[in-house]
Amino acid sequence: MKLDKRKPDQILAITTFALIVFGLVMISSAGVAVSQQRFGDGYYFFKHQLFYGVLPGLFFMFIAQKINYQFWKKIALPLFLLNLAFLVLVFIPGLGLKFQGASRWIKLGPFSFQPTEMLKLSIILYLAAWLESKKEQGRDLFEGLIPFLAILGIVGFLIIKQPDMGTLSIIVVISMAIYFLSGAKFQHLLMMFGLGLLSFFALVKFESYRMSRLLVFLHPELDPRGIGYQINQALLAIGSGGLFGLGLGHSRQKFNYLPEPVGDSIFAIICEEIGLLGAIALVSLFFIFAMRGLKIVKYAPDTFGKLVAVGITSWIIFQAIINISAITGLIPLTGITLPFISYGGTSLIFSMVGVGILLNISKKCEKM
Numbered sequence: 001m002k003l004d005k006r007k008p009d010q011i012l013a014i015t016t017f018a019l020i021v022f023g024l025v026m027i028s029s030a031g032v033a034v035s036q037q038r039f040g041d042g043y044y045f046f047k048h049q050l051f052y053g054v055l056p057g058l059f060f061m062f063i064a065q066k067i068n069y070q071f072w073k074k075i076a077l078p079l080f081l082l083n084l085a086f087l088v089l090v091f092i093p094g095l096g097l098k099f100q101g102a103s104r105w106i107k108l109g110p111f112s113f114q115p116t117e118m119l120k121l122s123i124i125l126y127l128a129a130w131l132e133s134k135k136e137q138g139r140d141l142f143e144g145l146i147p148f149l150a151i152l153g154i155v156g157f158l159i160i161k162q163p164d165m166g167t168l169s170i171i172v173v174i175s176m177a178i179y180f181l182s183g184a185k186f187q188h189l190l191m192m193f194g195l196g197l198l199s200f201f202a203l204v205k206f207e208s209y210r211m212s213r214l215l216v217f218l219h220p221e222l223d224p225r226g227i228g229y230q231i232n233q234a235l236l237a238i239g240s241g242g243l244f245g246l247g248l249g250h251s252r253q254k255f256n257y258l259p260e261p262v263g264d265s266i267f268a269i270i271c272e273e274i275g276l277l278g279a280i281a282l283v284s285l286f287f288i289f290a291m292r293g294l295k296i297v298k299y300a301p302d303t304f305g306k307l308v309a310v311g312i313t314s315w316i317i318f319q320a321i322i323n324i325s326a327i328t329g330l331i332p333l334t335g336i337t338l339p340f341i342s343y344g345g346t347s348l349i350f351s352m353v354g355v356g357i358l359l360n361i362s363k364k365c366e367k368m
Contacts, residue, residue, distance in 0.1 A: 002320075003334060006363040007360045007363065007364075008065050008360065009292055009295075009296065009358075009359060009361035009362035010291050010365050011288065012289065012292040012293070012296075012355070012358065012359060012362065013355075013359060015185075015285055015288045015289050015292065016289070016340070016352070016355050018285055019285050019286075019289070019339075019340035019341065019342050020054060020057075020283075020348075020352075022203075022282060022285070022340070022341060023338075023340050023342070023348075024046065024047075024049060024054065024342060025044050025248070026266055026269065026273075027049050027262050027266070027340070027341075027343050028043060028045075028046040028275075029078050029248055029249045029251070029254075029269070029273060030247075030251065030254050030261040030266055030269040031043075031044070031104050031254075031262040031263050032254070032271050033254050033255045033256060033261075033344065034256075034261060035111055036317040037256070038226075039134075045262050045343050046310060048343075048345070049343055049344075049345065051249065052111075052345040052347035053344070053348035053349060054348065055097075056345075057348050057349045057351075057352035057353075058352065058358035058362075059066045059354060059355035059360075060349060060353045060356065061081065061352040061355055062354060062356065063356065064353050064355075064356025064357050064359075064360065065355075065356040065357070065359035065360045065363075066360070067360060068306065068360065069304075069305060069357055069360045069364075070304070072125045072129075072308070072357065073125070073128075074211065074306055076125040076126045076129040076130075077126060077129070079122045079125060080122045080123060080126035081125070083115060083118050083119050083122040083123075084123075084154070084158065086106060086113075086118065086120065087115050087116070087155075087159070088104055088114035088129070088158065089106050089115075090104060090105065090115060090162065091161070095107065097112060097208060104162045104164055108204070108221070112118060112158075112346075113346055114346040114347070115146075116159060116162070116164060116167045116171075116345070117133040117333055117344075117347045117350045118350055119155065119171065119348040120167075120168075120170065120174065120315050120354075121301075121312075121315075121350050121353060121354050122309075123151075123171060123174065123175065124151050124174060124311030124312060124315065124354075125154075125310060126151075126309070127148075127175060127179070127307070128178060128304050128307035128308045128311060129141055129177065129195060129304060131179065131182040131303075132182075132303045132304045132307060134182075134294055134328070142186070145184075145188045145191070145192075148179055149192070149195075151175075152172065152175055154170075154292065155171060156168055156171070156172075156199075159171065164335075165203060165225075165331070166322070166335045166336040167238075169322065169336075169337070170315065170318060170319050170336065171287060172196060173296035173314060173318045174193075174227070174311050174315050174318070175311050176189070176192060176316040177311065177318075178279075178307050178310060178311045178314075179192075179305060180188065180295070181307055181310045182303070182307060186296065190288045198215045214290065214332050215227075215350075229259070229335055230258070230259050230260075230265065230333060231327075231329055232331075233257050233258040233259070233265075233268075234253075234258060234265055234327050234328075235268075235328075235329055236253065236257075236275055237251065237252075237258055237265075237268040237269060237271060237272040237325075238268050238271040238272065238328060239270040240252070240253070240272050241272040241273065241275040241276065241279075242275055242276065243275050243276050243277060244274075244275040244276075244277060244279055244292050245271070245272060245273045245274040245275030245276075245277075245320045246272060246273055246275075247273060247274075248273050248274060249273065250273060251269050251272045251273045252272070253268065253269065253272055254269055257318075262328065262342065262343035263342050263343055264323060264326070264333075264334070264337050264338070264339055264340050264342060265281070265327060265334060266337075266338055266341055266343075267323060267324050267327045267328075267338055267341075268327050269293035270282060272343075281368075282341070283324070286316075286317060286320045289313075289316060289317065290313060290317045293309060293310075293313030293316070293317070293358060294310075294313060294314065296313075296358060296361055296362045297309040297310045297313065299365035299366065300361055300364065301364045301366075301367060303364065305361045308356065308357060308358075308361065309358055309361050310337065311335035311338045312354040312355070312357065312358045313358070315351075315354065316331070316340075316351065316354070317359065319336055319337075319339050320339055323336045323337060323338040323342075324338070325338075334345075339351050
């Protein structure tokens with residue numbers, strides 16, 4: 001393990017810090033009512049995010065940006081296998097936690113841990129290492145595409161059993177971005193896209209709640225007090241904000257109207273409190289993050305660095321796009337959180353570790 005003394009991409013680092021601070025401010029505001037109701041402390045979510053997410057995340061991000069990114073290639077396989085074991089453990093009584101019918105957490109003493117958040121990073125590292133080792137063989141049907149689909153199939157089965165279709169969509173997008181940059185054949189990408197569509201419609205057809213979400217997306221006026229409640233309340237919050245918003249802390253929808261105001265619905269509260277201009281500012285930060293990430297992809301010194309960089313960048317950006325699109329009614333609701341902004345310590349810590357690795361790769365880019 002080698003430590004690097006050169007400076008990382010300062011713009012990316014500042015943008016990430018700005019997103020984290022933005023998230024803390026909005027969690028503090030959006031979570032007041034729910035925090036008070038559930039825990040008797042209006043700032044429970046804020047304090048929990050700060051002490052169990054931001055502070056450990058900053059520590060691990062600092063460590064990750066100091067470690068030569070090539071180190072991750074050596075441990076990519078065991079890290080990925082460990083993650084698969086964690087995905088199995090969520091179904092073990094006494095270790096796994098079940099909440100609202102979903103088995104997505106492992107309880108370790110006083111802490112809970114969501115293995116799928118770790119998976120977003122571990123599968124990036126593993127696929128980057130594996131596809132770099134394949135070189136031109138990765139373009140072959142039997143050496144590249146079929147093993148790639150087998151990896152996704154195993155991961156997909158474990159995720160959909162939880163069930164967590166939103167996270168599975170993020171994993172698929174990340175994996176396809178890495179596979180595309182590795183030099184995949186266009187017909188192989190078309191084949192994967194077709195398989196993805198068929199799988200999506202099959203998963204929707206065989207689960208009534210997924211079909212209900214799709215129907216509500218197509219007809220938001222259906223069942224406004226039932227399955228359509230969240231999206232209708234979110235759109236009401238977004239519309240109420242106007243250009244400048246109602247003012248920080250002045251949201252009405254967070255008072256037991258909008259479900260998950262600190263989770264996947266937080267963008268609606270942002271629009272309600274600080275308006276269209278505040279939403280544009282947030283989207284602009286994600287845009288800057290994307291541009292810096294793609295610049296690191298372009299100038300990364302080797303294939304492994306390029307593949308890891310495109311994986312981490314696509315993870316953060318596509319997750320943000322999916323969250324914002326869902327809560328504004330452009331796609332069906334997914335339950336996907338907004339990176340760096342939504343409440344969730346596991347998600348924040350692994351996102352920050354990913355940024356740390358991205359920052360280390362930036363140190364090796366001569367034109368940064």
